[in-house]
Structure formats: C-alpha cells, structure tokens
Amino acid sequence: MGGTGLRGLTVWIHVLGCRSNLCEGDFLAGELEAHGAVVSRGLEGADAAVIVTCSVTAEAGRKCRQLVRRARRAVGERGLVAVCGCWAQAVGAEDARELGVDLLVGSRGKSRLPAALEAMMNSSASGGRSFQDLRSAPLDEGWEEMPLRDTGLHTRAFVKVQDGCDHFCAYCIIPFLRGRPVSRPMENVLAEVRRLVEGGCREAVLTGIHLGAYGRDTGSSLAELVRAVSGIEGLERLRLGSLEPFSLGDELLGALADSPVFCPHLHLPLQSGDDGVLSRMRRGYTAEGFARVCDAARARLGKDLHISSDVLVGFPGEDEGAFQNTLALMRRAGLGRVHVFPFSPRPGTAATRLSAPVSPEVRDERAGRALALGRELLEGYAGRFIGREVEVLTEEAVPGGRCGGHTPHFLEAVWEAEGDAAPNEAVHIRVSSAVGGRLEGRQI
C-alpha cells in the first residue's frame, strides 16, 4: 500500500510499445490511484506525467522524446515528468534532464516509481524539486511483482508472466535493455488470473518479452503454466502473446491442445523466409523449420488455427531472391494477419556491423509488397468463416447499434445488436462477409 501524498493531483499516463508495457502501465495506474492520484488519459490539466517508454525501433525512440517535450510543456515548471521502460533505460541522464525529465526509472524498479513521484511532488511543493535517476537496479535482478489493482479494466486482460531475453537476435536491442529472462512465480500468475475472473474478466492473455523462456529460471515451463491457468474456474478464453517459433515444441503444443479454454490463435514472428537472412538475424530456425512448426501446430490445434506473424523487411543481405523466399513462406505457412516492419539498424546491436545494406527505397518497396500479400492472406483466411457461426466476446456495444469484438481465432467481428448489447458478453453471429479480414454478420 502506498501513501496518499498524491491526493488531489492529476497524473497523465501514456504507454508506448508492447503488451508488457501495457501491463506495466495498468499496474502503475493502479498504484498511483492508491497513492491518491487521479489518473488521466489526457494531458490537459495534469500535474504530473508518467510515460512508459519503448525503444524497439528508432521511430519509437523519436516518439518518446516528442512525448517528453509535450508532457513538459503541459505540466509546466511546477509539474513533474517521470519516464520508465526501455527508452528510459538507454537514454543518457543529461540528455533526459535537458528534454524535461524529472524522474528516470529504467526497465526494472518500476514498482518504485509511484513512491518516488510522491516524494518528489512533496519536495517540489516546498520548493526543493530536483532531477532523480533511479536506474541503479541491476538488470539481472529477479522478478519484479507488479500486480494489477483494477482487474475490471478490459474485456481482455494482459497478464505479464515473463520479462527479459537472452536470445540476442542481431537486430534487437531488447536483451540489452531488459536483461536476462525472469519468470513470474506461477502462484502469483494464478492468483492474478483468479482475481481477474472474479472481477468479471473472461479472457486472459499470457504475455512476456520472450514468453517461451517462461519457467527456465524457476524449474517450470510455459506448458506447465498453460495447464495450470487452464484449470482456473470461470476463465473462458486463454491466449498466448507473441511466441518465438523455436519455443513451440511438443510439450507446449500438448498443453495447448488439452486446454479447454485456449483460443486457436498463435502469433509466431517469422521475420524472414530466407535461410541466409535468418542466419544473419540469428533467429535460430530455418525457413523449413518455421513451416514445420506451423504444420505441427495445425495438426494439434486444428486446421483453422490462425497463425499471425511479423516480417522484417530490408535486413542487410536481403536480395530480391531472399525477399521472394519470404513471400513464398508467408503463403506456404498459411499466415493470417501479418505485421510488416521495415528494418532500420538500432545502435548497439550486431546488425549495425553487417554488410550489404538494403537501400531505404528498395526496403520500402518490398514492405509495400509484403503488406499487400499480408492483406490478401488475411482476407483469404478470414473468408473461410463466411457462412459459419462464430462466437464473439463483445468489446464495444452500442445498444440497438453496431457492436464489435473478437472471435476465438482472433479475427475482428462486427454486427448489428439485436436489442440490448453489453460489453463483455459472448454472442453468436452468422458470418456474411470478411472484407479486409474483418468478419461481418448477423447475431443469431
């Protein structure tokens, strides 16, 4: 429990980046409220700003800098700007201070942020505010527990179960910013999911930076966690966040196949479909290996399993033939939704030292082609549901109007409500179209 020294103050929270950051943002919002603050999603009138930052791409870093400047202007000289997360872990202290940051917290130690903000607000009120850098927490610290206080926030709850990565893909800065893999104790995960379910939540998404590494440090495994969470009474839907393809072995597939609540959707980042590029990326699998993982997943989890993915285009050494291999594998693997990222080197990663860079013009042209194929694949995948009945968990509901939600296969669906419609209710619709991969139908 925190103090109440932020009572009457409005704190703006903004989250950039991945689902792990979203979980941490929800945790911080709950803690700040427990310290007496009113948490706001708008900057106007805010006394302090908290930004959960991201550094996965150069663009993400640029956004962080912009947001800090905006927040600084909005809270004025008497207000405070606190940043935490990946960008905050990497930024120089002097740089941050000049941008307008007052409180700097890195990738670990975020649970100390609310108390530090409270102490700084108090000393600021008595005229003694100063810059603080709390990044002393070593990155190899163990699990930092960040339980959610308000468990009734969303239809779908993201439950952070793992942090850190030691895979060191050549393009990725994350292992340097989040440290080695650490796992949330299983009993804490189970307790949080139980509280979420008691709070009315029906769907939980287990989330991590390198989710497949769950349990490696605690003598457990993701498969064991899936089996345990699946047994929680009242939980109706269970999903996994992004999972590295090399993490999807027989044991995990077995646990997912046995789970009565696992939703048939996996997000397996492909990145490239060319063996040469995959090896330069240090991904740890081949194109054929990725295709085999997809086949094995469909054999255990059903032929309608939705496999979504990420593709990184324009990595050094990617020639036209290599890019064609990626397009071919996207088809061969039967991917659904595909996110396409144009490669840009992150300082400090191995990819900056690789030869044969791809020009931005060629990279962007390839990104366009990959996106076009992604749209075609998603529409083709979604099209198989036309004429079928699907269950949707309502996320947006306008009584007597248009409703929206997701199917178990994680396809977006819209329909006209018949009578009363309420968020978080499961309805059934008969699908009549799948334009752009979005299902549309009639409630039945």
Ligand code: SF4
């Ligand atoms: S597995 Fe690779 S891409 Fe994923 S966080 Fe680790 S280093 Fe980054």
